[in-house]
Amino acid sequence: MNTVIDAHNISKVYNPKTIPVYAVNNVHLHLERGEFTALVGPSGSGKTTLLNMIGGLDKPDEGNIYINGLDITKLSPNQLIDFRLKNIGFVFQSFNLIPVLTAKENVEFIMQLQKKNKEEREMRVQTLFKEIGLEDKLNERPSKLSGGQQQRVAVARALASKPQFVLADEPTANLDSTSASNLLDIMAKLNKEENITFLFSTHDQRVIDRARRVVTLVDGRIVKDTATVSTKHEDEGILK
């Protein structure tokens, strides 16, 4: 296995000059390729802040984050944009699909930014939509899709660029149990079959149950980091 994410003693502090509040406090996190990790903790524990920093959306006040050996804290904003495009897939809590584009166009959008040719885009879209089981919804706009379907499209979009890893911020928070379960099945399958690294922030016990590793944050600090295997799904042969 090789290291994808290596966060070294990172801290993020708000109001440093008045009443400092540590959103993330001296966190060290190491993720190998192919991990399926859940970042858990109560609200305000720093899960999203940590994800944002690993995703290059926010900068730590202290520490360094290495992605495949590259310290992203040293990159300029423009370099970070380019880095995100090539290396990271994002899944947001509220889907964040572009409403005026169809499901297919939303997924193609990333590949267009990457200047992939039409043929390549077309092939990837077909593959991804098959994976997420929405081959018949290619030309539907997000407003015509259910929450679960929208989030599946968001996963397809996150994977379209063939990223090093996918960061998902509360991906099941707005989904019903069936949709959440379907989504988790898809992500687990992609993780297993394509060896894509997933890091979630979540409150959802269903996600925690399916994760192989659970990192617990409290008040910006990692209080527990344990590799767990969901026996339920292990039995079903999904994760192993």
Place this chain on the structure above:
Amino acid sequence: MLSIAIGLFAGIAVLALYKGMMKSRVRTAIDAEVGHLQLHDRNFKKDYSPEFVITNGDKILNLITSLPEIKMAAPRSITNGMLATATGSAGVQINGVFPDLEYEASQLKKKIIEGNEFDSTKKNEIMIGKKLATKMKLKTGSKLVLTFTDTSGNMVAGAFRVAAVYQSDNGPLDERNVYVTLNDLNDLLNTGNAFHEIVVLLKNDEDIKIVQQKLKQVCPLLTIETWKEISPETDLLVNTTNQYSYIIMIIIMFALAFGIINTMLMAILERTREIGMMVALGTNKLKIFLLVLLETFFLTLAGTPIGILTGWLLTRYYNIHGLNLSGMGREMMSSFGFNAMIYPEFPADKLTGVLLIVIVTALLSCLFPAIKALKMQPVEALRR
């Protein structure tokens, strides 16, 4: 899009109104006041001395009317004098005219609002403007006395009876000009059949310079002036109004700019999450900037035909039916020489300029929203 359309529509409407007003003013100046060209003895206009008649006037008049570009030419005897009544007096320019020719040359007959045209069987009839009639408390049938100097410098006077009161689109001219028959005036001036002025109307406005050159060659001893030289204030008005219309256009565009800024800012604020997500996924700043720029450009592109079409439709309607501005005051309009009925004309000649101003305004206006979008931090944007 709507603000672009409204801005363009307002710009076109203003330009069309100005164009219509100016065209109407120029037409009035040519058709009802000074004609296309006027011929005088070189010394006549120095102090309007009656002895400076056009030598060989009849011959010249025949020569002028034989030119193919000429629609008509009318002679006038002119002198300045005093109009007196029992209650007061006023300085006037007395125009001695051949009624039939003058009715065509300055549309005098059409301007009559009270009384009748000259009666060839009667002597010493006079037509006065409404403004003068009001000032001097005159009406049709009233008697008045005109006093002026004849060719020998002797004071002469004649009693005239008001045959008609006329009203043109030019109040100040109505107050100053009175019309009598050329024969009646010449009898008093002692100028026989001579006259001081030939007013020329052309078939086409564009021929004015050519005809002026031709006449200068055949009548080298006469002053031959175009309407722009005779009425420089009209020419000045047309030119300055042209410039003013662009200034007004720019003011409208300034208002439009705020509309665009507002629209684009709203569009960006409404889509904060979307833009934040795009940046998070890897859309670079140049692409975000181009996105706002292109969006504005397409909105402009969509709004432009709507603005032009509505502007054209409104202009077309009023071009046919006329826009009656008498509500604003016919007196006020006529004091500037304008007809109260304006026929706005679609400013096709200025359309390119207007479009350019609109596009530049739109693109400049979207810079602020675009910069705002660029400054957006994805983390902040996604939180909203």
